[in-house]
Amino acid sequence: MPLFDVYPLYNVTPVSGKDMLVYDEKGVEYLDLYGGHAVISIGHSHPNYVKAVSEQVSTLGFYSNAIQNPLQVELANKIESLSGCTGYELFLCNSGAEANENALKLASFKTGKSRILAFNNGFHGRTSAAVAATDNKNIVAPINAQQQVTFLALNDIEGVKRELEKGDVCAVILEFIQGVGGLDQGTAEFFEQVDTLCKANNTYLIADEVQSGYGRSGKFFAFQYYNVTPEIISIAKGMGNGFPIGGILIHPSIEAKHGMLGTTFGGNHLACAAGLAVLNTIDDEQLIANVNEISEYFISIAKTIPQIKNIKGKGLMLGLEFDFEVGELRKKLIYEQHMFTGGASNKKLIRILPPLTIKKVHVDAFFEALKEVLK
Numbered sequence: 001m002p003l004f005d006v007y008p009l010y011n012v013t014p015v016s017g018k019d020m021l022v023y024d025e026k027g028v029e030y031l032d033l034y035g036g037h038a039v040i041s042i043g044h045s046h047p048n049y050v051k052a053v054s055e056q057v058s059t060l061g062f063y064s065n066a067i068q069n070p071l072q073v074e075l076a077n078k079i080e081s082l083s084g085c086t087g088y089e090l091f092l093c094n095s096g097a098e099a100n101e102n103a104l105k106l107a108s109f110k111t112g113k114s115r116i117l118a119f120n121n122g123f124h125g126r127t128s129a130a131v132a133a134t135d136n137k138n139i140v141a142p143i144n145a146q147q148q149v150t151f152l153a154l155n156d157i158e159g160v161k162r163e164l165e166k167g168d169v170c171a172v173i174l175e176f177i178q179g180v181g182g183l184d185q186g187t188a189e190f191f192e193q194v195d196t197l198c199k200a201n202n203t204y205l206i207a208d209e210v211q212s213g214y215g216r217s218g219k220f221f222a223f224q225y226y227n228v229t230p231e232i233i234s235i236a237k238g239m240g241n242g243f244p245i246g247g248i249l250i251h252p253s254i255e256a257k258h259g260m261l262g263t264t265f266g267g268n269h270l271a272c273a274a275g276l277a278v279l280n281t282i283d284d285e286q287l288i289a290n291v292n293e294i295s296e297y298f299i300s301i302a303k304t305i306p307q308i309k310n311i312k313g314k315g316l317m318l319g320l321e322f323d324f325e326v327g328e329l330r331k332k333l334i335y336e337q338h339m340f341t342g343g344a345s346n347k348k349l350i351r352i353l354p355p356l357t358i359k360k361v362h363v364d365a366f367f368e369a370l371k372e373v374l375k
C-alpha cells in the first residue's frame with residue numbers, strides 16, 4: 001500500500017540519533033538544528049529518557065483515564081514547579097492541535113460564546129477549530145471553515161478592542177513568538193493590552209506555547225516575557241522529546257466538570273514517563289540557562305554574516321532572514337554539509353530550532369557550513 005502523498009520529502013533516512021546528531025542508514029552524520037520541528041528538547045536518545053520510557057513500557061505502557069494515574073499528578077506538579085504557573089490545572093492530550101482544540105472548546109463552553117480572534121500568519125494545528133484559527137486557506141477544508149474566526153494583524157490593538165467589544169468572542173488565540181509564520185512577535189504593549197481587553201470582555205486569552213514553550217524561548221513560556229496571565233496555555237512539541245504528548249494548563253478560576261473534556265490516549269503512562277524524563281532533564285541539566293547562553297552566542301556570530309539581513313525570535317527559536325529565497329541554501333546545507341535546518345512560510349527565512357542541549361561547538365560548525373554554502 002503506498003503512503004498518502006502529503007509530505008514533500010528530503011531524500012534523507014535517519015535511523016538513529018544521539019543528542020545533537022542523527023545518522024542515516026549509511027552511517028552519515030547530520031547536525032540537527034531543526035530538532036525534528038522543535039520537538040527534540042533534551043537531545044536524541046537521551047540516556048535518562050531511554051531508561052524512563054523503556055522501564056515504563058516494560059511495566060505498564062497504557063491504561064485508560066478511568067483509573068488513578070499518579071504519573072499524571074507527578075507530571076502536573078513538575079510542570080507547575082518548573083514553569084512557575086502556580087495553581088493552574090493540567091489536562092493532557094496527544095498533540096499541539098488537540099491542545100488548541102481543547103483550549104478553544106473550553107473557552108467556548110465557559111464563556112458561552114463561539115467566535116475566535118486569531119492573527120495573520122498564525123499557526124495552531126490541523127483539527128477543526130485550531131485549523132480554522134490558522135491563517136492558511138490551503139489547509140482549511142469547507143467543514144473547518146464553518147467556525148467563526150476573525151483574523152487581525154499583530155499589534156492591531158484597535159481591531160482587538162473593536163472585535164472584543166462586540167461581545168461574542170470566546171477566545172483570543174496567539175503565539176507570543178510565531179513559529180511556522182516566521183518568528184514575528186507582537187510588542188509588549190500589544191500583548192499586555194490584549195490581556196487587559198480579554199479580562200474586561202469575558203474572553204479567554206489562549207497562549208499557544210506548543211512550539212515556544214518548555215524553555216525554547218529562554219523562559220519556560222514565551223508569554224512570561226510579558227505581564228500577562230493567559231486563561232489557557234497550550235503545550236506539546238518539546239514536552240515528550242518525540243513521544244506524542246500535549247496538554248493545556250488551565251487557570252485556577254476555571255472550574256472543571258466531569259465529562260467536559262476527554263481522550264483515550266491522552267496522559268497515558270508511557271507518555272507521562274516520557275514527559276517526566278524531559279522535565280527532570282531540563283531541570284537537572286539547567287537547559288534553560290543553556291538556551292540563553294547559546295542563543296546569545298549564536299546571535300553574536302549571525303550578526304557578523306553580511307548575507308543575514310535580519311535575526312528574529314528568542315532563545316533557541318530563531319530565524320535568519322536573507323534577501324533571497326532560502327530553499328536551495330537549505331538543500332545545500334542538508335546534502336553538502338549534512339545539517340538540518342527549518343523553513344517557514346516566509347521563504348527567505350531559515351528556522352533554527354535545535355535541541356536545548358546544543359553547545360558552542362555545534363554553533364561554530366553550523367556557521368562554518370553556512371559560510372561555505374553562501375560562497
Ligand SMILES: Cc1ncc(COP(=O)(O)O)c(C=O)c1O
Pocket residue numbers: 095096097098100123124125126175179180208209210211212236237
Ligand atoms: C504554534 C503551534 N501550534 C500548534 C501546532 C500543531 O501541533 P501538532 O502538529 O502537534 O498538532 C504547531 C505545529 O507546528 C505549532 O507550531
